[in-house]
Amino acid sequence: MIELRGVRKSFGGLEVLKGVDLTVTRGEVVVIIGPSGGGKSTLLRCVNLLEPITAGKVFLEGRDLTEPGVDLNEVRRQIGMVFQQFNLFPHLTALDNLTLAPRRLLRTPRTEAEQAARELLDRVGLADKAGSHPGQLSGGQQQRVAIARALMMAPHVMLFDEVTSALDPELVSEVLDVMRDLARSGMTMLCVTHEMGFARELGDRLVFVDGGVIAEQGRPADVLDEPSGERTRQFLRKVL
Numbered sequence: 755m756i757e758l759r760g761v762r763k764s765f766g767g768l769e770v771l772k773g774v775d776l777t778v779t780r781g782e783v784v785v786i787i788g789p790s791g792g793g794k795s796t797l798l799r800c801v802n803l804l805e806p807i808t809a810g811k812v813f814l815e816g817r818d819l820t821e822p823g824v825d826l827n828e829v830r831r832q833i834g835m836v837f838q839q840f841n842l843f844p845h846l847t848a849l850d851n852l853t854l855a856p857r858r859l860l861r862t863p864r865t866e867a868e869q870a871a872r873e874l875l876d877r878v879g880l881a882d883k884a885g886s887h888p889g890q891l892s893g894g895q896q897q898r899v900a901i902a903r904a905l906m907m908a909p910h911v912m913l914f915d916e917v918t919s920a921l922d923p924e925l926v927s928e929v930l931d932v933m934r935d936l937a938r939s940g941m942t943m944l945c946v947t948h949e950m951g952f953a954r955e956l957g958d959r960l961v962f963v964d965g966g967v968i969a970e971q972g973r974p975a976d977v978l979d980e981p982s983g984e985r986t987r988q989f990l991r992k993v994l
């Protein structure tokens with residue numbers, strides 16, 4: 755589904771990714787952990803080439819995205835992304851936040867887009883909030899709207915970058931519930947998170963990113979219970 759081969763990324767003189775190889779199969783849930791500044795967000799952003807990479811290759815469903823002539827806007831529509839900050843349009847209702855991209859980019863007729871949006875709002879438990887503006891919703895509700903909005907484009911892959919980190923603790927589980935439902939439905943997911951319970955329960959693989967490389971990876975229970983690297987052990991001691 756996704757293959758990164760020797761991906762390097764520099765910002766000016768700072769090399770943030772130093773040769774990352776990562777293969778994600780269809781339906782796999784890969785959880786990415788690691789210390790702040792280690793390159794996790796940059797790695798996610800390289801999957802859909804939101805960051806142009808300095809070296810290496812990125813394949814999506816067998817297609818080399820680094821080849822000239824690839825329509826990156828079309829590629830990005832196949833990859834949903836949700837961030838720590840929900841980035842909803844504050845002046846639009848939840849329903850209109852969901853329908854905006856399909857109507858603008860895919861020319862989906864309004865009634866069709868609204869029907870799909872209502873189904874997705876229902877799926878994330880917000881059927882009754884279609885007419886609410888983001889400011890009228892809790893952080894957990896806003897984040898669920900953001901996930902539903904990403905799903906509107908029927909993505910083949912979903913990228914989650916610390917989507918529960920800005921939430922009050924009591925709102926974390928309602929967002930994880932939506933991610934759990936999505937994982938169980940067979941969605942291919944890359945999730946940067948500090949939620950080790952989620953990693954253990956739903957991750958097919960846990961990837962520890964540190965200093966711009968994948969320092970360790972394996973089955974979540976194996977990595978969490980018996981990390982092989984000293985850096986992994988140090989990190990887990992701080993977060994567990």
Ligand code: ADP
Binds near residue numbers: 770790793797
């Ligand atoms: P993480 O998500 O693991 O905390 P990031 O991928 O956000 O790490 O950042 C890795 C490093 O890259 C950090 O040193 C950060 O300051 C740097 N970095 C990230 N984005 C940029 C950018 N747009 N310009 C310059 N440096 C950046």
Ligand code: MG
Binds near residue numbers: 794795796915
């Ligand atoms: Mg980050």
